[in-house]
Amino acid sequence: MTSAARTATSSAAAGTTATIITGGADAGRRRHAGGRSEHLIGWAFLTPFLIAFVLFLLWPIAHGLYLSFTNQSLTGAGGSFVGFDNYGEALTDPVMWGALRNTAWFTFLSTIPLVLIALVMAVLVDRGLPGQWLWRLSFFMPYLLASTVISQIWVWIFNPQIGAANNILEAMGLEPIAWLQNPDTNMLAIVIATVWWTVGFNFLLYLAALQNIPPQQYEAAALDGAGPWRQLWSITLPQLGQATTLILLLQILASLKLFDQAYQMLGGLSSDTTRSIVQYIYEAGFVGYRFGYSAAISYVFFALIIIVAVAQALIVRGRKEMR
Secondary structure (H helix, E strand, O other), X not given: OOHHXXXXXXXXXXXXXXXXXXXXXXXXXXXXXXXXXHHHHHHHHHHHHXXXXXXXXXXXXXXXXXXXXXXXXXXXXXXXXXXOHHHHHHHOOHHHHHHHHHHHHHHHHHHHHHHXXXXXXXXHHHOOXXXXXXHHHHHHHHHHOOHHHHHHHHHHHOOOOOOHHHHHHHHOOOOOOOOOOOOOOHXXXXXXXXXXXXXXXXXXXXXXXXXXXXXXXXXXHHHOOOOHHHHHHHHHOHHHHHHHHHHHHXXXXXXXXXXXXHHHHOOOOOOOOOOOHHHHHHHHHHHOOEHHHHHHHHHHHHHHHHHHHHHHHHHHHHHHHHO
């Protein structure tokens, strides 16, 4: 090959290499620009949520925490820093501890039937009761009603003179009860109303979990001679473990926030047997005008909720590790 040919070949190779490098650089710049535009679009969609998250969650939490260290009043007076005085008062306040006991008692009384009744309802519907759509609608419909509607319904049901509850007792030969006026029964009345109101949500969760169980397992069990009860104990209940854990967690957290139905069914009156911790927070802030002290109680309650949630998570993880 002549020197002129070698020179031409080298020039062509150099040009090709330069084109490849330049083209690769241009493609990289285009990809980088495209990635930046995608990030900007993503942040544009995310910005409204972040604004709402900061304004309606982070800022109230931070401001409430600040108020808990002040003597701020609802009237606008005060506002000076008092350190941990509010927390010290809260931890030695017998009314607050009584409200916590009432809340824990309500949680215990309501959680067990809300889980068991929901499970029974879901199993009955899943096993093929006639008119399933009607049963599902009937079980879930009360959950869609507002707490004020539920409260008024059950105030009439528990009316000492004309209420359906006492009519049933009298038909059974029992003495009528002043359900909401008697401190021995007013918490039970609130529990009954709450169970009727909210059991539909747990029913739907259980029904969804039941419908995820493969029907082949029941068919195989039936071929092996397992009856309905054996299928329930050996197939259905073991596979509802995760659903039950979720329902328990949600139900405990919901029951700890007792306020609406108790406040409305009792006409806004305070009772040593039904005052919940949320109601006491409301009374301290909006009746006693002590915003700072009310904020301190709310953060004590928040800390207790965190402890309950963490303890439950540790228990669930321990059970999984044992398996």
